[in-house]
Amino acid sequence: MKNATIILLPLLLLTSSLMTCNMDDMQTANPVSMENNDTNSDITGNKLRIRVGSSTFSATLLDTPTAKAFKARLPITISMSELNGNEKFYSFPTDLPTRAANPGMVQTGDLMLYGSNTLVLFYKSFSTSYSYTKIGRVDNPAGLAAALGLGNVTVTFDQL
Known part of the structure; x- marks a missing residue:
């Protein structure tokens, strides 16, 4: 033994x-990200450059079908319209894949899809009852509201 x-x-x-x-x-x-168990944990190294006039912002795209379909359209320069004093939007002529959910709170710098073809760039934070498909987020949104201004604006999105 x-x-x-x-x-x-x-x-x-x-x-x-x-x-x-x-x-x-x-x-x-x-x-495994403990921060949030939805698409926020799917952030990749896909970097995006957003140019508004003389201001440039970097953003990080999520690793989702919607973000990949958006990325396939880059580079793109679009005229974004003002809405509600907190966001700019642009309607694509064709749909992108969606997985909409209500985020509860929209954050300054969020880049999302409303419906299946409306790109939305938020420049103010607020609570919402609407559903969006997340695409990505501006890395440092300081100065984003000032750059976007109050009216319609031309915005260029391209890969970094």
Whole structure:
């Protein structure tokens, strides 16, 4: 019995250390965002440049079918219309894929799709009862409201 314990103890320690290594590898290879369990956790390295007059902003696109379809249309220069004193919008002639949900709160710098073809760039935060499909977000929206102004504006979107 003493010999069995001497043999089993090292095997048990070896098995335990191998399992710990494999769990560490899995956590490193596939991190899970604890921030939000929806499309916010799907942020990729897809960078976007947004130009409004002499101002330039960088944004990060989500890794979603909608963001990929939007990215396929770049570069694009569009005339965005003012709406509600908090957003600019543009209606594409064709639809993009959607997965609309109510975000509850829209944040300054959010880039979303309303319906299946209306691109919306928000320059003020507010609570909402509307549903949108998230596309991405301006990385640092400071100065975005001033750049967009109060009326219609020409905006260029292209990849960084």
